[in-house]
Amino acid sequence: MESGIWIVLEGGDGAGKSTQARHLAERLQGLGWDAILTREPGGTDLGARIRELLLHGEHVDPRAEALLYAADRAHHIANVVQPALAAGKAVIQDRFIDSSVAYQGAGRGFSPTEILSLNGWAVAGARPDLTVLLDIDADASLSRAAARGGELDRLEAAGSEFHRQVRAGFLAQAKAQTAAGANYLVLDATSSPEKLSEQIWAAVSQLLNS
Numbered sequence: 001m002e003s004g005i006w007i008v009l010e011g012g013d014g015a016g017k018s019t020q021a022r023h024l025a026e027r028l029q030g031l032g033w034d035a036i037l038t039r040e041p042g043g044t045d046l047g048a049r050i051r052e053l054l055l056h057g058e059h060v061d062p063r064a065e066a067l068l069y070a071a072d073r074a075h076h077i078a079n080v081v082q083p084a085l086a087a088g089k090a091v092i093q094d095r096f097i098d099s100s101v102a103y104q105g106a107g108r109g110f111s112p113t114e115i116l117s118l119n120g121w122a123v124a125g126a127r128p129d130l131t132v133l134l135d136i137d138a139d140a141s142l143s144r145a146a147a148r149g150g151e152l153d154r155l156e157a158a159g160s161e162f163h164r165q166v167r168a169g170f171l172a173q174a175k176a177q178t179a180a181g182a183n184y185l186v187l188d189a190t191s192s193p194e195k196l197s198e199q200i201w202a203a204v205s206q207l208l209n210s
């Protein structure tokens with residue numbers, strides 16, 4: 001029986017997810033929670049190897065790409081997230097299934113239904129208590145990713161039309177999940193980090209008090 005809380009941050013590259021994840025972990029720790037930060041792809045040793053293949057390797061066929069993200073996720077949820085939740089921890093996770101719906105679905109052209117069914121199987125139906133989407137438009141996403149310096153990874157380098165599709169995929173998924181009753185928050189990633197942090201904290205507080 002799960003007793004922890006599981007919060008997922010989603011959004012395009014450069015949306016500010018890792019900054020918000022850190023703030024949230026600190027606030028939860030301040031309330032006495034044992035909070036862990038984790039991410040997909042790459043939240044396990046196996047996942048780190050899959051991440052390297054996906055982001056810095058040779059061309060990957062889109063079906064293989066979808067399967068590799070799902071494989072990383074299956075291993076991560078079973079070995080990191082579920083045990084932490086069972087131990088009563090707060091899990092703050094950078095990216096989950098909605099990233100696959102956005103990038104492999106909307107971006108690469110597979111239907112959301114296919115991606116959801118592949119990934120639903122991979123994680124045996126596990127769903128977070130709250131998903132926060134930091135919505136960012138494609139141009140801002142690409143310029144923030146470029147401003148970080150270094151080489152763009154394989155997905156970041158996929159071009160602005162791809163990133164427009166990704167954003168639309170995230171927003172459509174947020175709408176569908178909300179309609180299906182999921183606890184889902186969509187925020188404007190161009191707001192200040194302080195404002196975003198307060199908005200996220202309001203939703204998390206509500207979750208903790210429910």
Ligand code: TYD
Pocket residue numbers: 013014039040041055069094095096097099100101103104153155156
């Ligand atoms: P991320 O770790 O957020 O990138 P970074 O650390 O460089 O900011 O994600 C890595 C890339 O993988 C990102 O471009 C989005 C992509 N991705 C998918 O295409 N599908 C997925 O299911 C996930 C989780 C990530």
